[in-house]
Amino acid sequence: MEKKQTQTGKTTQVREKNQEPQEYLVILHNDEVTTMDFVVMVLKKFFRKSEQEAIQIMLEVHIKGKGVAGKYPYDIARTKAEQTMRLARQFNYPLRLTVVAE
Numbered sequence: 501m502e503k504k505q506t507q508t509g510k511t512t513q514v515r516e517k518n519q520e521p522q523e524y525l526v527i528l529h530n531d532e533v534t535t536m537d538f539v540v541m542v543l544k545k546f547f548r549k550s551e552q553e554a555i556q557i558m559l560e561v562h563i564k565g566k567g568v569a570g571k572y573p574y575d576i577a578r579t580k581a582e583q584t585m586r587l588a589r590q591f592n593y594p595l596r597l598t599v600v601a602e
Contacts (some may be wrong), residue, residue, distance in 0.1 A: 524577040526569040534593040
């Protein structure tokens with residue numbers, strides 16, 4: 501909030517216009533165990549990607565070592581990353597996701 505002085509000498513607080521919350525990237529990291537099919541499935545399930553988008557992201561992760569699964573406010577990004585890793589552990593996959601500021 502910004503403080504502003506009035507003509508009478510009183511100080512008032514002025515709210516700034518609502519700003520969009522900062523966005524965070526959810527990054528998928530490549531490993532040698534997690535299957536490509538599993539990565540495509542979680543991209544569709546948790547990140548609502550189409551089959552084609554999921555395949556493109558999966559290939560980027562496979563080739564470059566990492567790829568962006570999505571961009572969200574922090575709480576949503578953290579939840580999606582945790583849900584994905586929890587499911588991966590159930591299948592004994594070491595899939596790792598990180599959340600970073602855009």
